[in-house]
Amino acid sequence: SVLADKEMDVVIWTRNESQRDEINQLHHNDRFLPGVTLSPNLTATTDMQEAMNGAEAVVIVAPSAAVREVARQLRPYWTEDMLVVHATKGFEIESLKRISTVISEELGCDEGRIVVLSGPSHAEEVVKRCPTTVVVAALDESQAIRAQDLFMNPYFRVYTNRDMVGVEVAGALKNIIALGAGMSDGLGFGDNAKAALLTRGLAEITRIGAEMGANPLTFAGLAGVGDLVVTATSRHSRNWRAGYMLGEGKKLDTVLSSMGMVVEGIRTTKVAHTISRKLNVQMPITQQLYQVLFEDLDPRTAVEALMGRDKKTEMELMSIETWETWHK
Ligand SMILES: NC(=O)C1=CN([C@@H]2O[C@H](COP(=O)(O)OP(=O)(O)OC[C@H]3O[C@@H](n4cnc5c(N)ncnc54)[C@H](O)[C@@H]3O)[C@@H](O)[C@H]2O)C=CC1
Ligand SMILES: O=C(CO)COP(=O)(O)O
Numbered sequence: 001s002v003l004a005d006k007e008m009d010v011v012i013w014t015r016n017e018s019q020r021d022e023i024n025q026l027h028h029n030d031r032f033l034p035g036v037t038l039s040p041n042l043t044a045t046t047d048m049q050e051a052m053n054g055a056e057a058v059v060i061v062a063p064s065a066a067v068r069e070v071a072r073q074l075r076p077y078w079t080e081d082m083l084v085v086h087a088t089k090g091f092e093i094e095s096l097k098r099i100s101t102v103i104s105e106e107l108g109c110d111e112g113r114i115v116v117l118s119g120p121s122h123a124e125e126v127v128k129r130c131p132t133t134v135v136v137a138a139l140d141e142s143q144a145i146r147a148q149d150l151f152m153n154p155y156f157r158v159y160t161n162r163d164m165v166g167v168e169v170a171g172a173l174k175n176i177i178a179l180g181a182g183m184s185d186g187l188g189f190g191d192n193a194k195a196a197l198l199t200r201g202l203a204e205i206t207r208i209g210a211e212m213g214a215n216p217l218t219f220a221g222l223a224g225v226g227d228l229v230v231t232a233t234s235r236h237s238r239n240w241r242a243g244y245m246l247g248e249g250k251k252l253d254t255v256l257s258s259m260g261m262v263v264e265g266i267r268t269t270k271v272a273h274t275i276s277r278k279l280n281v282q283m284p285i286t287q288q289l290y291q292v293l294f295e296d297l298d299p300r301t302a303v304e305a306l307m308g309r310d311k312k313t314e315m316e317l318m319s320i321e322t323w324e325t326w327h328k
Contacts, residue, residue, distance in 0.1 A: 005041075132157070242266070266293060
């Protein structure tokens with residue numbers, strides 16, 4: 001919709017024929033965006049070759065579980081001059097790879113060419129043209145600037161960032177904390193608890209992100225704090241909603257079948273749990289959430305475990321030398 005509003009011809013590729021017909025004939029996509037009339041510049045097809053014919057840019061927004069398969073289908077039609085942007089928030093669960101790595105492997109191109117678009121941007125609000133800010137990052141900065149120029153419009157403001165790893169990792173990991181925030185709300189805990197989860201959640205995703213090669217300051221930006229706040233507080237968030245139902249005592253299977261949409265934080269909790277063990281980095285909130293999701297731990301017991309941890313200092317995130325330099 002953002003691109004179609006800039007008078008570009010946008011072709012959506014879908015596997016679903018009835019969704020294709022609904023978009024082409026009625027300019028609606030009622031299951032995902034009820035009550036919205038889409039731009040006539042947006043058309044849909046189930047034929048990948050047709051979707052890619054003459055394209056200058058391709059935007060991949062499949063769920064993390066489907067990205068490799070979708071990128072593989074793109075490969076025959078992708079050409080070196082095409083801009084490749086992805087907005088998927090997760091990792092490949094089997095390999096623990098970032099999404100840009102998966103896409104570049106399947107397209108057979110340099111990873112530097114892939115751009116990630118991330119930040120606080122619920123589709124339900126973007127499609128209504130509510131002011132939204134996002135960030136694009138790529139190892140090759142010229143590709144990020146191309147994406148910035150492509151997407152920027154009066155209600156969609158795009159920043160660049162050179163920290164590809166940080167933007168990708170922050171966008172994926174915030175979903176874990178949003179699940180936890182939903183769970184806290186579902187348990188009936190108040191605003192203090194949610195603020196604590198967001199703050200200490202940010203601390204642990206920054207800690208692991210830095211170990212994975214991210215710039216810690218990226219986590220203070222749109223892909224970090226920005227998206228964490230929107231995902232942990234918005235009624236549009238699937239991760240928050242799934243967490244809420246778990247907090248109310250519903251079982252994971254029941255929650256997932258009632259959602260009917262992807263809840264990336266569930267798979268990402270598994271990935272982060274594995275990575276934190278590999279890198280020997282503490283992620284206490286993720287650890288408790290993992291046990292609730294996959295080991296049937298009662299959410300209240302998880303909160304008690306978090307509150308009862310050994311006493312800590314808040315200064316661990318900032319090295320003493322950095323702090324002392326700032327303090328002079
Ligand atoms: N919904 C939002 O506001 C935002 C979503 N994202 C990210 O975008 C990604 C996708 O999310 P949504 O579109 O919201 O999920 P969704 O669950 O609403 O829709 C996913 C779509 O992908 C299709 N799909 C699933 N497997 C497929 C496959 N193998 N091949 C082709 N199509 C397949 C489904 O049929 C469905 O139409 C996620 O990583 C999410 O975190 C990022 C920013 C905002
Ligand atoms: O990432 C998002 C908004 O920026 C979407 O979050 P949910 O997947 O929780 O709906």
